[in-house]
Amino acid sequence: MKFIGRNASSPNATRWDTFEKLIPPEQTPPAERKWQQRYQKSPSFLSLHLGVKADTLPTGTECHHILLEDWNRMEDPEGTIFVSIPTLLDPALAPPNHHIIHTFTPSWMEDWQGLSPTEYQHRKEAAAGRVIARLEKIFPNLSAHLDYQEVGTPRTHRRFLGRDDGTYGPIPSRKLKGLLGMPFNRTSVPGLYCVGDSTFPGQGLNAVAFSGFACAHRVGVDLGF
Ligand SMILES: Cc1cc2nc3c(=O)[nH]c(=O)nc-3n(C[C@H](O)[C@H](O)[C@H](O)COP(=O)(O)OP(=O)(O)OC[C@H]3O[C@@H](n4cnc5c(N)ncnc54)[C@H](O)[C@@H]3O)c2cc1C
Known part of the structure; x- marks a missing residue:
């Protein structure tokens, strides 16, 4: 799932947040700075976890849905709505005669800052109301x-x-020639390795598990095991 929408206030995320906390930006090797320019943060999400009565779901309802009324708004905040209903696969996840609806839509940190607790609560309720109203279709x-x-x-x-600005993860800031353009586990700093969704092969649990395996292998080889 990739979104390229508005740039958040500090566009370089993930690998670089940890990396920059270890190495001051002015001492970052040029090759590493180049990587930073190739990626930006994807948005975060507004997520609703709903418990609903079982008869909310029409007979034959599918587990996953994507709702988008206007293609031009696909990447906008609250543009596309994603829906997943895990209790259709495993009813034991909810009490009898109930379902769980997990629904989420892109949202940026900047729209949720500088609010009093009451304003934050109201904004959450209003945003949830908009999503639910659309889902009633x-x-x-x-x-x-x-x-x-x-x-x-x-x-x-x-x-x-623990994600910077709640981002879903890094996405290319411009068109890349395939995934092989992503950073691998080694860095320009000897003995410093990177792992996870900002390294090859990218986001998602399968991908980061591969990254962890590859990094462990790399460290082992470099240590002469
Ligand atoms: C809402 C949401 C839904 C998703 N759904 C799916 C899905 O259905 N399927 C799928 O395959 N993928 C999904 N993903 C993507 C997937 O979760 C990520 O790609 C994956 O978790 C990234 O793994 P990671 O280890 O790179 O980073 P993370 O999982 O973010 O782990 C990084 C860890 O480092 C810790 N950390 C950060 N800084 C420090 C520090 N300075 N010191 C110590 N610890 C630190 C953080 O607390 C965190 O535990 C989803 C992501 C989100 C946000």
Whole structure:
């Protein structure tokens, strides 16, 4: 899943956040600075976890949905809505006669900053209301069947996932010639390795598991094992 939308306030994320905390920017090797220019932060998400009564879902409802009314708004905040209903695959995840709807839509940190706790709460409720109203095209009367609602914002992602500005992860800042243009595990600093979603082969659990395996292998080889 890749989004190239608005640039957040500090566009270089992930690898570089940790990296820059270890090495001051003025001492960063030129090759590493070049990598930084090739990637930018993707947005964060507004996430809703909903508990709903089972009859909210029409018979034959599929597990995953993507809702987009206007192609021109695909990459905008609250443009595309993603829906996943895990209890259609494993009903034991929710109490009997209930389902979990996890739904999320792109959102940027800058839209959630500088708010008082009350304003933050109101903004969360308003944003959740907009998403739920749109989802009623797929699930009629969804709001009337809500049993439970939790709203997560970019601030939630930042706090609980430790991601800079709550970003989903790094994306190319311009068109790259395939994934092989991504950084590998070694850096220009001898003995300093990078691993995870800002290195080859990128985002997602499978990809970062591969990255971890590859990095361990690389370290082992460099140590002569
Ligand atoms: C909302 C959301 C939904 C997603 N859904 C999916 C999905 O369905 N399928 C899929 O394959 N992928 C999904 N992803 C992507 C996937 O989660 C990431 O690509 C993956 O977790 C990245 O792994 P990582 O190890 O590189 O980074 P992270 O998982 O972010 O791990 C980095 C860790 O480093 C810690 N850390 C940061 N700085 C420091 C520091 N200075 N000192 C010590 N610790 C530090 C953080 O706390 C964190 O635990 C999703 C991501 C998000 C945000």
